[in-house]
Amino acid sequence: MLDISKIRNQFPILSSKVNGEDLVYFDNGATTQKPQSVITAESNYYQNENSNVHRGVHFLSGLATDKFEETRITIQNFISAKHSHEIIFTKGTTDSINIVASGYRALLNKGDEIIISELEHHSNIVPWQMCCEQSGATLKVIPLLDNGSLDMIAFENFLSENTKLVSVSHISNTLGTINPIEEIIEKAQAVGAKVMIDGAQAAAHIPINMQSLGADFYCFSAHKLYGPTGVGVLYGKEFFLTKFPPYQGGGEMIKEVSFKKTTYACLPHKFEAGTPNIAGVVAFKSAIDFITELGLSNIAKYEEELLLYATEEVLKIEGLKIYGTAKNKSGIISFNINKLHPYDIGMIVDKMGIAIRTGHHCTQPIMERFNIPGTARISLAVYNTKEEIDICIKAIKKAKMMLS
Amino acid sequence: MNTIQNIQAEIVEDFEMFEDWMQKYEYLIELGKELALIEKQYKTEDNLIKGCQSRVWLHAEKQDGKIIYTADSDAIMTKGIIAILIRVLSEQKLEDIIHADLSFIDTIGLKEQLSVTRANGLVSMIKKMKLYALAYQN
Structure with a gap:
């Protein structure tokens, strides 16, 4: 049994007044409030630990890097991923989906098909429309039934050897439907397609296990999970992330740079160009700890x-x-x-x-x-x-x- | 004379009587119900105001050097807000509309009553009303 009043006490904002009344916050699908531990971790980072991550030789850089990588391991355990380098830090779910869509743009051809569903958030629709426009692939949309669940018969009829990718949400942000993703993954993979799951509405609410689920990609945002804004996760099976071209060029993501030829860093850094939201990533760990404890x-x-x-x-x-x-x-x-x-x-x-x-x-x-x-x-x-x-x-x- | 200034002063007086937000909202809802509705043929994409979260259509017609506004929205509060603007600006001279200083909006605290996105919608409504006047002037 959870002690809800004890939980509420950890969230300073919940005791505030809005328009003279006690705040009742029911907009958690948009973003959740943050417990004190997350707020403290973010400010403590800037007060005591701030430095740029990776490749620094000095004390603070080492400390920041350790903290940053600690979160990666925490998330690996949280979602039971096989390797920590399968966890890519992004700006959020939208960013994660765009990375995969951009990777697929290079892999798809005319005649290939991507399947999404009618209940997707725009961020799981538009990147695929762009991907199809640029690659010549076709987008198919699983229709909704009247009760807000997916028409699984239509889904099965869509599946063929042309299906390259299925991208659906775990939970609908509008309807609350928990999609039968186990079944979707199994059936899609049976025809050789890969599956991406948008877990933005799921990660803070139901347990997820990458190894038993078998999704090829899964993504979510820290801020819908009691963590800071501007941080998200892209989980991807090692094989694909290795195969994908890098998403953005810059610092951090390279192995060697010369004007003749630049080679790219290994996972996960290949997809983490530039200085990341270090404070956010560090505080993200406190959010996961909060959930894990409950x-x-x-x-x-x-x-x-x-x-x-x-x-x-x-x-x-x-x-x-x-x-x-x-x-x-x-x-x-x-x-x-x-x-x-x-x-x-x-x-x-x-x-x-x-x-x-x-x-x-x-x-x-x-x-x-x-x-x-x-x-x-x-x-x-x-x-x-x-x-x-x-x-x-x-x-x-x-x-x-x-x-x- | 029903000048823009006079009507604004009347509205400010109305709002001064209200003791809390609920009375203000009830007043807006009442106004919304009484709004002179736009004719169906003018509920077009062109007359739709961008920047509002609910859909708002605004139409303007010139009669004897003055502008008559009609509008509609699918949300009643929005209708109430546009009804206030119409009360101030409709049947006024082009020149007066274009140069109108709508300070009453701040005085009655209409912007504070609205969330930021709604306040943006309010700005868009005023802009569109003034643009109609400008278009007719040219």
Whole structure:
């Protein structure tokens, strides 16, 4: 059993007031708040450890490098990757997907196919559209069923020897659907395709294990996982990362530079050109430690309990419709009430100290699929409580009354 | 005379009566419901204001040297905000619209009521209204 009030005490921002009211933060799908340990690690880095990483001979450079590489090992263990050099530090999930898309651009030809799905975040759509435009490959899109789950029959029909890559999210940021990625990976790999999983919404909420999952690529962002912004992870199997050309040229990523021929560094440095977000990477470790200490399966269990409670309670509001009712769901509730515009609801509950997100959530194809301008979205994290859900529901009811 | 300055002063007076955000919002919602709606044929891509999070259409017509604005939005609060702007700028002379100093927005705290992205939308609305006046002048 998690002690939620003890957890909440670790997050300074959660005791702040917004518009004179206690903050209720339900925008965790966009970014989570940070525990004191992460904030301290980031500032401590600049106060006591700051130096540029790798190849420095002096004390501080060695210290910064050790700290930086310690996070890599922590993440390797966190996601059970086989090698630490399969962990590439990036700016975030979007950056990670772009690295893989750019790698594939050089490998694909006309007639090759990439499969994504209708519920993807724009960052798992646009890089592949660009990749297809430049390589001549074709993009196929797995349609959604009415409950917000993927049409797996359509997916299987898409698979052929032309399928080179399948890129889908682990959890939908708008609908909360947990996609059957084990099945997707197995079926895609059976026809010789590779699989990339966008784990932005998953890594802080359910346990992930790269070796048992077998995904070829997996990515996520630190800031959705109680860590700092501007840091992300690209996990890739050693074989592919070795095969890919470098993404960006610069310092750090080279072995030898001359005007005749430059050779590139080995993994992971080949993909980490330039000075990285060292402070962010160092503090990222504290975020992982925070999660590991609580235990991801405990977190998943608690958040599921919250989701069930919140779903039951919001459905008591007359005229409220939830988008995304798949059987296997994470702590995300997207909804609309009658014909009310989600922005109006969001603005009014904001005045009562409640942070929810409204709009298309960077998933315009989902909005088109359900023929709506947007939704209001509650997204949960481990520090949220049933009391907060009650406060939020009261506020939503008030907004509904004012707007109707 | 219903000059831009006079109408602004009226609105400031209205807002002074409100004690909290809720009364302000209720007022905006009320105004939104009363907004003179744009005719369907003008709800075009060209009349859509960029920079707003909800969709806002604005149309302007010149009559006797003055401009008549009509608008619509899919969000009611946005409609309320544009209704206030229309109350101030509609049926005014081109010159006056172009040079209007809309200081009442700061006085009534409308920008603070809105999130930054919404405030950007407000700026876009005013810009588009002034641009219509400029276009008709030329």
